[in-house]
Amino acid sequence: MPSVSKQFTLVLCVISIVAAFYVYINVPPSWVESQLRFETYTDNKGNWMYQAGGKTLKIDQIVDYENSPLRQSALTLTTQPPALKQQWVWLSDSSESADVQASSLVLLKADFHYGLWSLLPAFIAILLCLITKEPFVALLSGIVVGAIIMGQFDIFSQVLIPAVGTTSAASILILYLWLLGGLMGVWGKTGAAQAFAEYMSKHYVKGPRSAKLVAWFLGIIFFQGGTMSTVLVGTTVKPIADKAKVSHEELSYVVDSTASPVAALIAFNAWPAYIQGFLFIPGVAFLATESQRVAFFFASVPFSFYAIFAVIGTLLLSLNITIFSGPLLKKASTRASTTGELDSKTARPISAKELHNTNVPKGYKANLVEFLLPLVSLICVAVIxxxxMGSPQIHWAFATALFIAASIALIKGMSLHQLLEGLGDGLKGVVFASVILMLALTIGLISRQLGGGIFLVESLGDQIPFWALPLILQGMTMLIAFSTGTSWGTYAIAFPLAMPLAWSLAQSQNLAHPELYLMICFATVLNGSVYGDQCSPISDTTILSAMTTGCDLMDHVKSQILPASYAAMLAGLCWTLSALILT
Incomplete structure (x- = not known):
């Protein structure tokens, strides 16, 4: 990093820390009422029950909305945390019919934000990522800034250790550090990945274009979305693409842009079951039950314009049609074809060299089955x-694949010492990337705690023309997901506001087809969040796309943001025209 850049980075860090102390001392939090709606009903004993997270839970106490300390009028009068975290309330008189009661029973929660200051940690992390190309320094700086704003000055015991101790963090360590690293290490030790690349090159892949088409096709097949798709496609296609001299920027873009976008289109995965829980709107009959909301999800798929254009964009790139690829991807393609260099001269891939080198023991001959059998078992376990069980058990899938790969190696004569050496190389290869993932998870958690998404949602007014709402929702969710690095977290923030607001506008402005309008607004939230997650340097899928393809993280982010933005702009135009013409 040049000295000028170092000086600027240091000045920026000092300014951001001073700003964080200013917010901590002088800016009180603004408390905001949040209403969460669930499917509620009475059981045969007359108890009110609700469903959340696949569980049926009892509602112990209900009060009138006017008596709740969590109502907005009460929260506005204080800057102190309310005594209650959540409370069930009636929004209307409880003597009405049972159906009306159920629709007026909501769970109140108190959230807070610091206005624009809530976005400061994510802003600093993203800006430093772009300037320094050092994700570790950038993410850690953002975490420090966020911790200071919240008054958590013991960064280790109050921030990092609690974040590392969560279920999500443990899942990352087990899956990406142990299972994925171990599997890639075994494949490197046996030479299985290289054998697969040589077989594909001999029979199917004849150059960069066919290698990219294989990557695109695998992205369509592995439609589970998110981390699973990026890991599966990235690890499978990298040896093929490297042999065919496909630049790592192109490969990581294809992998990333056929993960969540494809999952939104071919939604036979966990997405509908998760998202439907946020779609309940009181009085809207066609969203009354879980099955109806899942059906609504699938009916809205034709309006997922961003996902459609993103998948088409990667197909065009795979066919070497680079008109919508942007200058950075074109430059990377030209560099790889003319010089054979898969990375830029300044690239610093976050996956270590151990993952890209083979160290096959003398006398051991790799077989294609050693790559395909673990891969097929991984896919089968995930699908079954x-x-x-309702969601793919990714840990089971990777554990099965690792067990099969290791067993084949031992049966074929590899010593236990050699196998463990390969496992060790694999673990070393993903240690740094796993640390980056942990930091990204932590800063995403801090951003949500500071209420950045809540602030953006609160800033959205309801006195707007109906045709403008899809664009507003798109921009809002793109910004929230980009700032927090998560699409699923954005859904939890945006859908409970966006869906009732869209329905209210459809009714108040007398739209002829309010259900279609609701589908359009639903698709904007779904797809805007996918775009923000895909382009964010603090997103787990972005980091994993770079890691599994051997790409520099910021080279991946900067090269894919322009073609992704082209798709987003086309999608925004289509949503606006759809709202004007169809509703």
């Missing part, structure tokens, strides 16, 4: 558990 998805249909049997």
């Amino acid at each position: 558990t998805h249909f049997n």
Whole structure:
């Protein structure tokens, strides 16, 4: 990093820390009422029950809205945390019919934000990522700034250790550090990945274009979305693409842009079951039950314009049609084809060299089955558990693949010492990337705690023309997901506001087809969040796309943001025209 850049980075860090102390001392939090609506009903004993997270839970106490300390009029009068975290309330007289009661029973929560200051940690992290290309320094700086704003000055015991101790963090360590790293290490030790690349190059892949088409096709097949798709496609196609001299920027873009976008289009995965929980609107009959909301999700798929254009954009790039690819991807493609260099001269990939080198023991001959059998078992376990248990058990899938790969190596004569050496190389190869993932998870958690998404949602007014709402929702969710690095977290923030607001506008402005309008607004939230997550340097899928393809993280972010933005702009135009013409 040049000295000028170092000086600027240091000045920026000092200014951001001073600003964080200013917010901590002088800016009181603004408390905001949040209303969460669930499917509620009475059981045969007359108890009110609700469903959340796949569980049926009892509602112990209900009060009138006017008596709740969590109502907005009460929260506005204080800057102190309310005594209650949440409370069930009636929004109307409880003597009405049972159906009306159920629709007027909501769970109140008190959230807070610091206005624009809530976005400061994510802003600093993203800006430093772009300037320094050092994600570790950038993410840690953002975490420090956020911790100071919240008054948590013991960064280790109050921020990092609690974040590392969560279920999500443990899942990352087990999946990406142990299972994924171990599997890639075994494949490197046995030479299985190289054998697969040589077989594909001999029979199917004849150059960069066919290698990219294989990557695109695998992205369509592995439609589970998110981290699973990026890891599966990235690890499978990298040896093929490297042999065919495909630049890592192009490969990581194809992998990233066919993960969540494809999952939104071919939604036979965990997405509908998760998202439907946020779609309940009182009085809207076609969203009354879980099955109806899932059906609504699938009916809205034709309006997922961003996902459609993103997948088409990667297909065009795979066919070497670079008109919508942007200058950075074109430059990367030209560099790889003319010099054979898969990375830029300044690139610093976040995956270590251990993952890209083979160290096959003397006398050991790799077989194509050693790559395909673990891969097929991984896919089968994920698909079978998805249909049997409601969501794919990714840890089971990778553990099975690792066990099979290791067993084949031992049966073929590799010593236990050599196998463990390969496992060790694999673990070393993903240690740094796992640390980056942990930091990204932590800063995303801090951004949500500071209420950045809540602030953006609160800033959205309801006195707007109906045709403008899809664009506003798109911009809002793009910004929230980009700032927090998560699309699913954005759904939890945006859908409970966006859906009732869209329905209210459709009714107040007498739209002829309010259900279609609701589908359009639903698609903007779904797709805007996917865009923000895909382009954010603090997103787990962005980091994993770079890691599994061997790409520099910021080279990946900067090269894909322009073609992704082209798709987003086209999608915004289509949503606006759809609202004007169809509703």
